[in-house]
Amino acid sequence: MEIIFFTTNKNKVKELKDMAAAESKNIRIEHLEYDYPELQLEEIEAVAKESAKYINEKIAIKKPFFIEDSGLFIHALNGFPGPFSAYVFNKIGNEGILKLMADKKGEERKVTFKTVVAFCESVKTAPHLFVGSTEGKIAGEVRGEGGFGYDPIFEFEGAGKTFAEMSSEEKNAVSHRGRAFRKLLNYIS
Ligand code: ITT
Numbered sequence: 521m522e523i524i525f526f527t528t529n530k531n532k533v534k535e536l537k538d539m540a541a542a543e544s545k546n547i548r549i550e551h552l553e554y555d556y557p558e559l560q561l562e563e564i565e566a567v568a569k570e571s572a573k574y575i576n577e578k579i580a581i582k583k584p585f586f587i588e589d590s591g592l593f594i595h596a597l598n599g600f601p602g603p604f605s606a607y608v609f610n611k612i613g614n615e616g617i618l619k620l621m622a623d624k625k626g627e628e629r630k631v632t633f634k635t636v637v638a639f640c641e642s643v644k645t646a647p648h649l650f651v652g653s654t655e656g657k658i659a660g661e662v663r664g665e666g667g668f669g670y671d672p673i674f675e676f677e678g679a680g681k682t683f684a685e686m687s688s689e690e691k692n693a694v695s696h697r698g699r700a701f702r703k704l705l706n707y708i709s
Pocket of ligand 1: 526527528588609610
């Protein structure tokens with residue numbers, strides 16, 4: 521079975537293709553680069569759902585497809601940047617987040633990384649959502665060479681390593697995206 525993944529982020533494509541190859545013999549991910557407009561809503565579930573509906577209406581693709589929206593939710597900042605994670609990353613980057621967190625210690629550095637996958641089986645079906653999240657802390661400094669985006673400042677709970685210090689297999693096993701995507705694979709199979 522071939523499913524189409526709409527995104528502008530090549531790092532997501534690599535992670536998802538690696539996971540599909542490792543977890544399922546029957547599912548192949550095809551990537552289509554498409555910069556759909558993302559509504560700035562409070563909940564990333566709603567953002568993902570509306571994005572999938574938009575693609576369904578605009579493109580009316582004949583194959584099953586999905587999109588995914590991810591966000592970093594810093595507890596001490598009331599969930600900021602959350603649905604604005606891409607905008608904030610482009611504007612202030614990891615160094616900007618570290619500055620915002622400069623006076624936060626210990627438990628105050630807690631953060632949740634969340635992915636919502638929105639899957640449409642056909643143009644006739646409403647999006648089906650799969651949510652995955654993972655817990656960690658904002659690291660004290662940027663650490664590691666791997667991954668992308670916020671990975672160098674996301675210290676995975678208990679591991680003492682940032683996602684950027686993990687191999688891609690280690691990250692995928694525990695990441696927000698890995699957890700959401702494996703739910704989609706289970707649903708399909
Ligand atoms: P789309 O075209 O799929 O929307 P995007 O990069 O805009 O690609 P998101 O809105 O889902 O994706 O991502 C929000 C931000 O979070 C963005 O800056 C990403 O680089 C970053 N991000 C998403 N997943 C991440 C991960 O696993 N590790 C680190 N940063 C991540």
